[in-house]
Amino acid sequence: MFPPQLPSSNRPRNLSRLLFILVLAAGVALLLAHTQPAPRMARDRGWRAAAHLTLGADVLYRLSIFAEASGDSAQAKAMQQMAIALYERSALGPTPSAPAAYRLGIFYSKLGYPDHGRQFLEQAAQLDEDRHQLYLLLSAIYEEGAVDKVGWLEHASLLDDQPRWLAGLTRADMYQRLDEHDRSRQLRRQWQGQQFIFGLMVSGLLIVYGILGLLGLVMLAHAVVRLARQPTSRRPRHIYVPWQLIDIVEVVVVLVFLMVGLTLAAGKLHHYLPRPDSAGIIDAIIVAAVYLLSTAATLAVIYYRIGSYRRPWRMLGLRVDHLPTRIGWGLVGYGVFICLLASGLFAARGLDLVSSLPGLLGQLKEPLELISQPQTPAAYAVYFVLICLIAPLVEEIIFRGFIYAGLRRITGMTPALLLSAAIFASVHVAAPAGGMVVIGGLGLVMAYLYEHTRSLVPSIVTHSLHNTLLFILLAAYGLL
Numbered sequence: 178m179f180p181p182q183l184p185s186s187n188r189p190r191n192l193s194r195l196l197f198i199l200v201l202a203a204g205v206a207l208l209l210a211h212t213q214p215a216p217r218m219a220r221d222r223g224w225r226a227a228a229h230l231t232l233g234a235d236v237l238y239r240l241s242i243f244a245e246a247s248g249d250s251a252q253a254k255a256m257q258q259m260a261i262a263l264y265e266r267s268a269l270g271p272t273p274s275a276p277a278a279y280r281l282g283i284f285y286s287k288l289g290y291p292d293h294g295r296q297f298l299e300q301a302a303q304l305d306e307d308r309h310q311l312y313l314l315l316s317a318i319y320e321e322g323a324v325d326k327v328g329w330l331e332h333a334s335l336l337d338d339q340p341r342w343l344a345g346l347t348r349a350d351m352y353q354r355l356d357e358h359d360r361s362r363q364l365r366r367q368w369q370g371q372q373f374i375f376g377l378m379v380s381g382l383l384i385v386y387g388i389l390g391l392l393g394l395v396m397l398a399h400a401v402v403r404l405a406r407q408p409t410s411r412r413p414r415h416i417y418v419p420w421q422l423i424d425i426v427e428v429v430v431v432l433v434f435l436m437v438g439l440t441l442a443a444g445k446l447h448h449y450l451p452r453p454d455s456a457g458i459i460d461a462i463i464v465a466a467v468y469l470l471s472t473a474a475t476l477a478v479i480y481y482r483i484g485s486y487r488r489p490w491r492m493l494g495l496r497v498d499h500l501p502t503r504i505g506w507g508l509v510g511y512g513v514f515i516c517l518l519a520s521g522l523f524a525a526r527g528l529d530l531v532s533s534l535p536g537l538l539g540q541l542k543e544p545l546e547l548i549s550q551p552q553t554p555a556a557y558a559v560y561f562v563l564i565c566l567i568a569p570l571v572e573e574i575i576f577r578g579f580i581y582a583g584l585r586r587i588t589g590m591t592p593a594l595l596l597s598a599a600i601f602a603s604v605h606v607a608a609p610a611g612g613m614v615v616i617g618g619l620g621l622v623m624a625y626l627y628e629h630t631r632s633l634v635p636s637i638v639t640h641s642l643h644n645t646l647l648f649i650l651l652a653a654y655g656l657l
Contacts, residue, residue, distance in 0.1 A: 191423060198427055201434045231276045232549055234263035236379065236654065238284075239342060243376020246369065268297065275305035279312055283347065286319035294319055311335045318351050326355050340550070342371065342657060371657040378653045382646060390519050393512030416585045416631075418492060424482050425583045428575065429600060431478050435471035436604075443467050457552035461559040468563060472571045479579050493578035494633035506630055507638025514622045514639070518615065548651040557652055565648055569640035576601045576620065577627045577636050585628070594624050619643060 238260035245253035261284060267277035279301035286294030295316060302312040314335050317325065329351060336344050336351070349364035443463045483489045497503075548560055580600060584593035601620035602613045623636035 194423055194427065198423075198430050201430045205430070205434050205437050231264065231267060231274065231280060232654070234260045234267070234277070234280075235340065235342070237263070239372050239375055239654075240379060242369065242372040243380075246373050246376075268300065273300065273304055275301040275308075278304065279315065280343070282312075283315065283319060283343070287350075291320060308338060311338055315347060318347065318354055324354055329355065341655065342368070342375075345371065375653055375657045378657075379650065382650055385646065386515055389508070389512040390515040391512070392509060393514065393516035396509050396513055397516060416582050416628075418582045418586050419486060420482055420579070420583050422583070422587055425580050428475060428478055428579060429604075432471060432475045432575065433604065435474055436467070439467040439471055457550070457556035458559070461552070461556040461563075465559055465563050468568070472575070475575055476571065479575070493574055494582070494627060494631065495574070495578070496632040497634060498632075500634065503630060503632050503634035504638050506626060506635035507642070510622050510626045510635055511639040511642050514619055514643075517618060517622075521614075548648060549654050552655055557656075561648060561652075565641055565645045569637045569644060572601075573623070573627075573633045573637045573640055577624055578633050581624045581627060590628060594621055594628070597624050 237256050241253040241256035241260065244250075244256060261281065264277045264281045264284075267274040268281055278297045282294045282296075282298035282301060284294075285291075285297065298312050298316045298319075302309050305312075310332065314329065314332055317329065333348065333351065336347050339347070345364060345368040349361050349368055352358075352361035352364060443466070446463070479493075480489065483492060486492060548557070548564075552560070576597060581593055581597035584596050587593075588596065598617045598620035602617035605616045619639075623639050626635040626639060627633060629635075
């Protein structure tokens with residue numbers, strides 16, 4: 178039995194389609210090479226990118242506060258030293274980071290090294306001229322010298338131009354320098370309570386990851402035992418789908434072209450929009466609009482290619498029969514991914530999950546990284562719906578239901594698993610090799626789930642669970 182072919186009456190000429198694909202690919206290259214984002218958007222993104230480098234170190238430092246409040250002073254000191262080492266690596270590296278430098282300015286000053294603190298705050302001011310006044314205010318607060326109560330209070334709103342947890346800390350320190358001790362104690366108690374809640378949430382997430390990892394370990398052990406008992410496993414079933422390689426290339430190029438083009442257009446639009454205190458909702462709407470327009474147009478291209486067939490969405494793997502079993506497979510699949518990831522961390526770092534957080538968080542990309550910045554509740558709601566509900570459904574249809582299934586028909590199972598995972602990783606992660614490995618590994622697991630069940634439900638569950646757990650961590654970081 179041969180795989181079904183697209184009817185010749187519905188197939189455009191390959192030369193025309195190839196020309197269309199080449200034009201879009203050239204358009205992507207030109208947009209990336211010659212189009213610069215608007216200046217303000219570029220500054221905002223530069224700040225976010227630099228601040229994002231400190232996210233993992235921030236989590237470690239905040240966990241040290243939680244450990245100290247829990248009575249584990251040795252662990253607290255070790256995590257604090259690890260966080261400062263990460264800040265120094267970022268502030269003193271080949272591309273110095275202003276957020277890392279000014280954090281070192283604060284923490285060195287609090288540790289009793291005012292000269293070091295002043296040097297790092299001056300470095301931050303040189304690297305980030307837009308926030309020069311903020312660094313001047315911080316220098317005044319943490320230096321030994323005269324107190325300008327009127328000036329400090331007049332410019333206290335500058336402290337809010339930081340992550341929320343740092344704003345609470347520096348504001349409490351400012352009131353302490355102003356001898357308003359009641360106000361300082363109140364703010365410090367509130368800040369310490371927020372760090373304790375944050376530590377509890379991170380600990381709870383680590384427990385969830387641990388339970389899922391154990392579930393994955395049991396599943397892997399069961400698979401090894403089963404393979405040992407039955408070494409000659411049956412051959413995998415074929416996947417018969419009507420689309421071909423040129424259809425897959427077309428969908429990938431259309432998706433990338435739309436994402437790049439609409440993102441740059443949004444940057445131009447962002448330049449002309451007002452910047453109120455609730456600007457987080459504007460950014461959230463822009464990100465959601467770019468994503469939804471890009472993926473909706475890509476799904477339209479897919480439907481145009483296969484819509485004439487009977488039950489095209491079922492052909493893409495949207496099967497909901499045996500739903501509880503398929504959801505269970507999704508949970509097990511994510512557990513296997515966590516188990517494999519933990520094995521990689523064990524090989525690289527001795528399975529120190531806490532110290533591995535910075536490396537894992539350092540691979541995040543928009544829109545997930547935007548959640549770590551302070552947002553309004555409405556903005557968080559938009560990101561939750563987009564990242565945890567819509568993205569898993571849409572991306573699984575595109576990457577597993579269409580791309581993997583098409584590659585599987587053409588190349589066989591193993592090459593299709595690897596190729597689809599590589600495409601998935603390259604679309605999500607721009608440069609870091611570590612991020613390519615993590616996202617590619619997740620794509621590999623989700624493609625295997627589709628191969629095993631012939632349904633997108635397990636991979637949607639795995640994808641949604643991964644995004645939701647990261648969302649909870651980053652939302653807690655931004656809110657507390």
